[in-house]
Amino acid sequence: MKAIVLAAGYATRLYPLTKDTPKPLLEVxxxxxxxxxxxxxxxxxxxDEIIIVTNNKFAGHFxxxxxxxxxxxxxxxxxxxxLTNDTRLGAIGDIQYVIDSLKVDDxxxxxxxDNLFDFELTDFADYxxxxxxDCITAYEESDLNQQKRAGIVELTDDQLVQxxxxxPDQPKSPYAVPAFYLYKKETLPLFKTYLNExxxxxxxxxxxxxxxDKKPVHAFLFEGKRYDIGTVESYERVKKIFENK
Incomplete structure (x- = not known):
């Protein structure tokens, strides 16, 4: 198994903190x-390998x-x-860039x-x-406003994604999906097909x-907190939470 950490964004909402420092290298x-x-x-x-994909501005930092x-x-x-936020490849573009550059076949x-979380990735990998x-992660989000800001999945009793x-304006379930995924190596060619279409x-x-539309996908349901750092306010709030821990 390989891992990709998506770190090619410019985090403009966190300026000035991220003007010269990439968001994943901020301290908590x-x-x-x-x-x-x-x-x-x-x-x-x-x-066996952790790949950090970034941009030309922050490559030296990583x-x-x-x-x-x-x-x-x-x-x-x-x-x-x-080089800039306007010319970025996008997360899926970056995934394909890594697959092509390193000939990933795992x-x-x-x-x-930019996420902090309580659950263990060993449990996700075991699942x-x-x-x-292929697997995504999901957790039960009770706040309707937060549901409307997230990706929402419907699940069967055995956690198959429907x-x-x-x-969504009207969420069909309380299960929100953060950006933690595990894809089988046989699925990787679909990223190129997706982009080519x-x-x-x-x-x-x-x-x-x-x-x-092409394959079954399960959701690993995790408990505990997950913290998304998107603004200066959310960063300061997360820092306080973890300092108190």
Whole structure:
């Protein structure tokens, strides 16, 4: 298994904090967001390489981080060549860029580089191996306003995904989907097909309904908190939560 950490955004909503520092390298309670994610990935036995895909502006920052890091997994930084927010490849474009650049032919864990979370990735990987299908993650979101800002899935009793809708006006279920995915290696060619058909290259959730038309997908239901850092206010709030922990 390989892992891709999506870190090629410019995080303009967090300016000035991210004007010269990539969001995944912001610190929370004495460690970076990226270190928090990679420490969780370290525990997944089948995972042998962690790939950070970034842009030309911040590639040097991640290369310096990787040089100083002390992890057992291989760390690889991939520069997608983009220079500005307007010319970015988008998350799905970056996934395909990594697959092409590194000739990835393994099961693939994909995660956003700006999330902190309580659950263990080892449990997610175990579930993926047990059900033997592509897997997304989901959690029960009780706040209707938050549901309307998320991707929402309908699930069967055995957690098979029936439908997915991004930011619905009328959510069909309480199950929200963050950007944590596990795809089987046989699925990877579908990313290129998806892009070649002119579909949206940006948010990684756009790939899910496309995949649902072709293959079964299960949802790993996790408990505990997950924190999305999108604004200065949310960053300050998350810092306080983790400092109190």
């Amino acid at each position: 309670a004495g460690t970076t967001i990226l270190d928090f994610i990679v420490a969780k990935m370290e525990k997944v036995e089948s995972l 290369e310096a981080w990787a040089k100083d890091a002390d992890y057992s997994k291989k760390l690889t930084v991939v520069n997608d060549g983009s 099961d693939l864990m994909i995660m956003a580089g 993926f191996h047990d059900v033997d299908t 439908s997915f809708e991004e930011k 002119g579909n949206n290259p940006d948010a990684p959730g756009h790939f899910i309904p496309y995949l649902l």
